[in-house]
Amino acid sequence: MMKLRRTLLLRxxxxxxxxxxxxxxxxxxxxxxxxxxxxxxxxxRGERFLGGVSIPRPPARVMHNTRSFSAxxxxxxxxxxxxxxxxxxxxxxxxxxxxxxxxxxxxxxxDIVHFFEGCNLKPEDxxxxxxxxxxxxxxxxxxxxxxxxxxxQRLTAIKGxxxxxxxxxxxQWSNLxxxxxxxxxxxxxxxxxxxxxxxxxFFSGCNFDSSSVRFFMRPGLDEPVRLALVxxxxxxxxxxxxxxxxxxxxxxxxxxxxxxx
Numbered sequence: 630m631m632k633l634r635r636t637l638l639l640r641x642x643x644x645x646x647x648x649x650x651x652x653x654x655x656x657x658x659x660x661x662x663x664x665x666x667x668x669x670x671x672x673x674r675g676e677r678f679l680g681g682v683s684i685p686r687p688p689a690r691v692m693h694n695t696r697s698f699s700a701x702x703x704x705x706x707x708x709x710x711x712x713x714x715x716x717x718x719x720x721x722x723x724x725x726x727x728x729x730x731x732x733x734x735x736x737x738x739x740d741i742v743h744f745f746e747g748c749n750l751k752p753e754d755x756x757x758x759x760x761x762x763x764x765x766x767x768x769x770x771x772x773x774x775x776x777x778x779x780x781x782q783r784l785t786a787i788k789g790x791x792x793x794x795x796x797x798x799x800x801q802w803s804n805l806x807x808x809x810x811x812x813x814x815x816x817x818x819x820x821x822x823x824x825x826x827x828x829x830x831f832f833s834g835c836n837f838d839s840s841s842v843r844f845f846m847r848p849g850l851d852e853p854v855r856l857a858l859v860x861x862x863x864x865x866x867x868x869x870x871x872x873x874x875x876x877x878x879x880x881x882x883x884x885x886x887x888x889x890x
Contacts, residue, residue, distance in 0.1 A: 725778040726802045730767040731791040732757075734887055738811065741768065744792075745784055748777045756807045757890040762847050763815055763856075769802050770794075809889035811864040814871060816857040817885040819844065828857060831879045835870040837861045858889075 729741070738752040754771040772778040778796070785794045816828070825842045841860035846853045861867040867888060875886040 723775065724799070725772040725775050726797050726799055727770045727772065727778060727781070727794050728767055728797045728801065729770055730793045731789070732765050732768055733791075734765060736765065737888060738890055741770075744789070745770075745781050748781045748784070749773050750777075750781075752811070755890070756802065756805045757809075758805055759889070763887075763889060769797065769805055771802060807890065811888060811890050812861050812867050813889040814859050814861070814867055815887045815889055816859065816879075817854070817887065818882055819855040819857045819884065820880045820882045821855055823855070823857075823880055827879055828859065831877065831884065832859065832870060832874060835861070835874070836863075836866045837870065 732741075738755050741755060742750050742752065750770065750772070754773075756769045758766040758769065760766055770781075772781065782794065785792050819828075823844075825839070828842050829839050838860045841858070843858045845856055845858075847856055848854070861870060871886050871888055874884070876883055878884065
């Protein structure tokens with residue numbers, strides 16, 4: 630019985646195999662024909678082909694630069710005017726005050742004018758500071774602008790071996806009195822027994838105020854030193870007396886003169 634069943638199966642298999650093979654070939658040919666027709670109708674312009682399905686490409690992205698460039702960075706619309714980074718800066722054209730130290734006893738205002746040539750300084754733009762014994766402590770200068778002050782700083786750095794300058798507040802200028810105004814001479818080394826009449830003879834030929842003679846004492850190395858102050862009618866008269874009478878003698882003692890501003 631088993632042998633009969635196996636024989637029937639073997640006899641029917643060739644027919645079945647041929648039918649299945651024919652159907653497979655027919656189906657494959659139909660699919661190939663459909664595929665070719667589909668592929669021939671697809672245009673590849675602007676599209677990509679993926680498994681028989683056309684997928685449109687996304688449009689190209691155009692980058693728009695929203696940033697604005699300018700040759701002048703202070704006028705760029707992205708940035709406002711550049712701030713001034715110097716916290717101590719002041720508007721040009723305003724007065725600037727400075728303290729100058731290192732001046733000697735014989736320093737005159739005109740010496741400072743010549744030293745700061747190009748800074749537009751005038752004698753009335755300077756005030757001297759003195760101690761109780763009329764020794765100079767320094768000067769307060771008034772510059773017409775910050776540009777002039779900048780030039781003075783450069784001149785001090787280049788050729789000011791002994792001078793030192795720093796910016797100060799206006800109050801130091803306003804509070805510093807200048808009672809002498811270049812019209813007073815300080816006499817150093819006056820003899821102890823000198824009288825006002827001796828000082829008048831010393832300044833003979835000069836136009837000065839004889840009633841302004843004032844004596845005072847200052848501590849010295851060995852003994853007190855006697856000094857005197859004499860006022861003149863004008864700055865020119867005081868300068869004339871300084872040139873003519875400096876190092877002259879009074880009662881056989883040499884007198885050193887110094888102009889007070």
